[in-house]
Amino acid sequence: MASSFLHHLGLIPLIAMLCVTVAQTNYQKISLGRSLVASDDSDSWPSPSGEFAFGFHRLENQNLYLLSIWFDNIPNKTLVWYANGDNPVPKGSKVELTSDGLLNLKDPGGNIVWHPNPIPSGVAYADMLDTGNFVLVGTNTSNVWQSFDNPVDTLLPTQTLGVDISVSARTAAENFTRSRFELRLIRDGNLVLNTIAWPKENKYEAYYWSNTVDSPDGITGNKLIFNESGYLYIIKTEGDVVNVNSASTIPSFPIRDYYHRVTVDYDGVLRQYAHPKTPRNGEWTAIWFAPNDICSSMNGERGGGTCGFNSYCSPGSTDGSPNCQCLPGFRFSDPGNKFNGCKRDAIQNCDLGSLRPEDIYDMQELNVNWPNSTNYDSLESLSDVECSKSCLYDCQCVVAVNVDGACRKKKFPVSNGKMLQPNDGKAFVKVPISNTSSSDSYTRIDWPKRSPATFSMVAKLLLGSSVFLNLLLVVAILLIVLRSYDGRTKLHRPPSLLDNNLCTFTYQDLKVSTDCFKEEIGRGSFGTVYKGVLPLSGTLTIVAVKKLHNMSQDGEREFKTEASVIAKIHHKNLVRLIGFCNEGPHKLLVYEFMSNGSLARFIFGESRPEWGKRIQLAFEIARGLTYLHEECSTQIIHCDIKPQNILVDDSFTARISDFGLAKLLISDQSRTLTEIRGTKGYVAPEWFRNTRITAKVDVYSYGVMLLEIICSRKSIDMERQNEAEQILVDWVSDCYKARKLDKLVEDDEEARSDLKLLEKLVMVALWCIQEDPTVRPSMKMVLHMLEGVCIVSAPPSPFPDGSISWNRQLSWHPVRTSSSLSGPKFILDKLQDCL
Numbered sequence: 001m002a003s004s005f006l007h008h009l010g011l012i013p014l015i016a017m018l019c020v021t022v023a024q025t026n027y028q029k030i031s032l033g034r035s036l037v038a039s040d041d042s043d044s045w046p047s048p049s050g051e052f053a054f055g056f057h058r059l060e061n062q063n064l065y066l067l068s069i070w071f072d073n074i075p076n077k078t079l080v081w082y083a084n085g086d087n088p089v090p091k092g093s094k095v096e097l098t099s100d101g102l103l104n105l106k107d108p109g110g111n112i113v114w115h116p117n118p119i120p121s122g123v124a125y126a127d128m129l130d131t132g133n134f135v136l137v138g139t140n141t142s143n144v145w146q147s148f149d150n151p152v153d154t155l156l157p158t159q160t161l162g163v164d165i166s167v168s169a170r171t172a173a174e175n176f177t178r179s180r181f182e183l184r185l186i187r188d189g190n191l192v193l194n195t196i197a198w199p200k201e202n203k204y205e206a207y208y209w210s211n212t213v214d215s216p217d218g219i220t221g222n223k224l225i226f227n228e229s230g231y232l233y234i235i236k237t238e239g240d241v242v243n244v245n246s247a248s249t250i251p252s253f254p255i256r257d258y259y260h261r262v263t264v265d266y267d268g269v270l271r272q273y274a275h276p277k278t279p280r281n282g283e284w285t286a287i288w289f290a291p292n293d294i295c296s297s298m299n300g301e302r303g304g305g306t307c308g309f310n311s312y313c314s315p316g317s318t319d320g321s322p323n324c325q326c327l328p329g330f331r332f333s334d335p336g337n338k339f340n341g342c343k344r345d346a347i348q349n350c351d352l353g354s355l356r357p358e359d360i361y362d363m364q365e366l367n368v369n370w371p372n373s374t375n376y377d378s379l380e381s382l383s384d385v386e387c388s389k390s391c392l393y394d395c396q397c398v399v400a401v402n403v404d405g406a407c408r409k410k411k412f413p414v415s416n417g418k419m420l421q422p423n424d425g426k427a428f429v430k431v432p433i434s435n436t437s438s439s440d441s442y443t444r445i446d447w448p449k450r451s452p453a454t455f456s457m458v459a460k461l462l463l464g465s466s467v468f469l470n471l472l473l474v475v476a477i478l479l480i481v482l483r484s485y486d487g488r489t490k491l492h493r494p495p496s497l498l499d500n501n502l503c504t505f506t507y508q509d510l511k512v513s514t515d516c517f518k519e520e521i522g523r524g525s526f527g528t529v530y531k532g533v534l535p536l537s538g539t540l541t542i543v544a545v546k547k548l549h550n551m552s553q554d555g556e557r558e559f560k561t562e563a564s565v566i567a568k569i570h571h572k573n574l575v576r577l578i579g580f581c582n583e584g585p586h587k588l589l590v591y592e593f594m595s596n597g598s599l600a601r602f603i604f605g606e607s608r609p610e611w612g613k614r615i616q617l618a619f620e621i622a623r624g625l626t627y628l629h630e631e632c633s634t635q636i637i638h639c640d641i642k643p644q645n646i647l648v649d650d651s652f653t654a655r656i657s658d659f660g661l662a663k664l665l666i667s668d669q670s671r672t673l674t675e676i677r678g679t680k681g682y683v684a685p686e687w688f689r690n691t692r693i694t695a696k697v698d699v700y701s702y703g704v705m706l707l708e709i710i711c712s713r714k715s716i717d718m719e720r721q722n723e724a725e726q727i728l729v730d731w732v733s734d735c736y737k738a739r740k741l742d743k744l745v746e747d748d749e750e751a752r753s754d755l756k757l758l759e760k761l762v763m764v765a766l767w768c769i770q771e772d773p774t775v776r777p778s779m780k781m782v783l784h785m786l787e788g789v790c791i792v793s794a795p796p797s798p799f800p801d802g803s804i805s806w807n808r809q810l811s812w813h814p815v816r817t818s819s820s821l822s823g824p825k826f827i828l829d830k831l832q833d834c835l
């Protein structure tokens with residue numbers, strides 16, 4: 001009762017205010033000779049009411065300080081002015097009002113970092129006023145310098161802004177470096193917001209203006225006033241008053257109860273904020289802002305726009321803040337500043353050799369336009385797909401926008417990007433495929449696959465034949481499915497779903513699904529793989545069930561943890577883990593089934609794929625490996641890259657299998673580990689040396705495999721008549737030295753007519769198989785070399801002249817692999833590095 005009565009009278013704020021002002025401050029005028037030193041418990045110079053203070057503010061998470069003025073009566077010590085935003089000073093720096101009246105900020109070495117400019121003379125003392133204005137007062141009691149005349153990013157009530165004085169935003173919430181957004185009253189009388197360009201402060205087109213021009217030719221007498229009631233207006237030379245903020249909202253936030261400030265925020269928007277004086281731990285609320293939509297207000301031809309080059313702007317939240325995003329395939333130039341544009345590592349390359357653009361690039365679709373970015377070409381009446389394809393096949397093109405009946409190809413860099421309404425047109429962005437991992441949220445355009453004969457035959461059958469034939473076909477397909485179903489798929493119980501769609505199965509389930517492990521489809525170092533059928537999300541799905549050899553019963557939880565880690569890794573060039581079984585000694589992994597078997601079958605078998613297809617597979621493997629090495633949340637070293645571990649899916653895409661398993665088996669010390677280590681012919685020398693295993697072991701194995709793919713033969717082939725050809729890496733390196741690469745592909749007409757690409761691939765492979773791991777490139781670098789993003793320089797000989805190649809040593813001394821150096825303990829230690 002009583003409290004609501006008090007409330008009625010409006011007494012609560014009043015009482016609270018009394019409490020505030022009773023709080024003692026150690027205010028006094030600052031006399032000559034006084035100083036402050038920057039440290040965590042340094043003093044400050046408060047205003048009489050204690051509402052503002054002048055002193056050192058420590059930057060978040062840094063040992064650096066700003067000489068500044070802040071709201072001192074609220075927990076959030078919001079800065080309203082700072083002297084050295086571009087140049088924070090270390091602990092021990094000092095601000096001093098010298099005995100001869102100079103105000104200096106000095107670093108610990110005594111160098112002057114900042115002083116008022118121009119240097120005022122005749123200073124008697126300094127004073128921190130209750131308005132938030134820090135003043136140097138002359139002997140005749142007038143202010144000879146004041147912070148209000150030298151604003152940074154904030155204006156306070158009672159502050160005025162004259163012509164040509166700029167208020168500049170900081171770079172980020174906690175980065176006080178001056179950014180490119182600024183507010184100014186320009187000479188013709190307009191108050192404008194514009195961006196500027198370093199280093200000469202060229203001004204770009206304004207994105208907000210007050211329409212208060214009064215002096216097109218001379219210098220205006222206009223003034224921007226932030227009066228003590230919180231109103232922001234311009235008094236024109238003739239005395240007219242033009243409101244800048246929305247005057248109607250101000251009475252709801254009376255100065256008696258609220259602190260006010262007007263700030264050019266780091267997102268380029270000018271905002272007026274209010275903060276309740278009580279309770280003190282309230283928040284700053286934006287009560288007015290301009291412009292309304294900064295994205296659409298930036299219309300200049302020059303400069304990068306709100307978000308900078310190669311990005312786009314979309315309206316963010318209700319306080320006018322824009323949302324900046326990079327073009328797909330790009331990332332922020334400066335991760336701490338989303339308004340500074342985006343860049344990419346990969347540069348576009350026009351020399352694709354025998355590759356088609358769609359082997360290297362995806363076109364991604366966005367509802368974005370860059371209306372003020374110059375077009376280098378404009379094509380009338382193309383469909384979206386035609387426009388996208390036209391950009392894909394035009395090596396100069398980065399982005400094409402199909403809008404207003406024309407396909408506009410944009411020059412690089414694109415500037416001032418803006419989100420469009422869904423039906424206003426579409427942009428197509430060319431992105432190197434290595435950048436389109438499955439986590440991308442953009443729509444990817446799938447090109448119709450180049451028709452393999454079978455596909456087009458089925459299509460023709462379906463499209464061109466009678467209903468009867470179609471029926472026959474459907475029945476035939478059903479029969480095939482049912483045959484493999486064969487009554488063995490009744491599950492014990494439905495699989496349970498863990499997070500990220502990882503299923504757990506019982507041993508019984510998997511036994512049934514594989515018909516008692518009947519059909520073996522592969523056998524590797526980690527276990528044996530069987531074909532199975534499981535009802536997954538409502539459809540019968542063929543799966544590959546890998547039964548791990550002789551796992552101990554311990555490590556149940558680790559097994560589950562590792563399996564979940566593997567299951568989280570999704571990439572189009574990796575085989576996906578669907579689920580697992582973890583019942584005592586029975587440890588099984590369930591994978592997607594890859595109908596085309598392993599790469600080994602193709603490159604060493606009868607039906608060698610054509611040259612272009614082989615190269616494409618090599619690219620895909622490189623992308624998968626790059627993903628494992630560099631783009632997963634934790635790096636995964638495969639440790640056993642070889643053609644038997646590369647599978648080929650229905651659409652003839654290469655998919656790496658068995659990744660993450662080395663780690664899984666480490667905890668199981670009961671096993672003999674010798675067979676886990678990489679396979680002879682693909683193993684890097686450091687496996688047998690006393691050095692750490694790094695991702696470079698995979699690079700080595702990839703290099704050997706790349707040569708196998710190029711030459712369609714095994715890396716070690718002792719059957720060959722010509723001894724010089726038995727060890728592939730030796731032979732390749734000899735041919736490379738002798739400049740006779742065509743010998744490597746003697747029976748491959750296509751490869752022989754593409755010697756330039758052949759040479760490039762061989763050079764990349766020779767880089768990969770360098771004996772010194774530090775000389776080998778990273779997988780990402782390998783990918784860049786393959787894609788032509790960077791030039792491939794001549795590789796050094798993988799083995800110094802006279803010495804024997806590593807692979808030949810291995811082939812001569814097979815015993816060496818089981819020497820003491822490679823005993824279980826040693827290998828176990830090495831495997832720790834495969835994490």
Ligand SMILES: *[C@@H]1O[C@H](CO)[C@@H](O)[C@H](O)[C@H]1NC(C)=O
Nearest residue numbers: 076077078173273283284285
């Ligand atoms: C302090 O205020 C600033 C400006 O409104 C805001 O960005 C920041 O999040 C606030 N900090 C805290 C701790 O409330």
Ligand SMILES: *[C@@H]1O[C@H](CO)[C@@H](O)[C@H](O)[C@H]1NC(C)=O
Nearest residue numbers: 121122138139140141142144
């Ligand atoms: C006080 O001195 C300053 C310079 O020292 C001068 O600019 C100003 O006009 C003087 N003010 C008065 C009221 O004399």
Ligand SMILES: *[C@@H]1O[C@H](CO)[C@@H](O)[C@H](O)[C@H]1NC(C)=O
Nearest residue numbers: 171175176177334336337340
């Ligand atoms: C602050 O921003 C500037 C300009 O973008 C940048 O050079 C500087 O590194 C940033 N400082 C910090 C501490 O992030």
Ligand SMILES: *[C@@H]1O[C@H](CO)[C@@H](O)[C@H](O)[C@H]1NC(C)=O
Nearest residue numbers: 227228229230231233241247
């Ligand atoms: C501030 O400006 C508003 C609007 O122009 C006016 O109503 C108010 O009286 C002014 N306050 C002061 C203290 O001058």
Ligand SMILES: *[C@@H]1O[C@H](CO)[C@@H](O)[C@H](O)[C@H]1NC(C)=O
Nearest residue numbers: 298299300301302370371372
């Ligand atoms: C920039 O694009 C907008 C929107 O199409 C247009 O209104 C404006 O005139 C353009 N500005 C320039 C300088 O071409």
Ligand SMILES: *[C@@H]1O[C@H](CO)[C@@H](O)[C@H](O)[C@H]1NC(C)=O
Nearest residue numbers: 328329330331345434435780
């Ligand atoms: C694009 O790929 C490059 C090189 O692989 C990588 O550094 C960059 O982070 C990727 N960018 C995005 C947005 O995924």
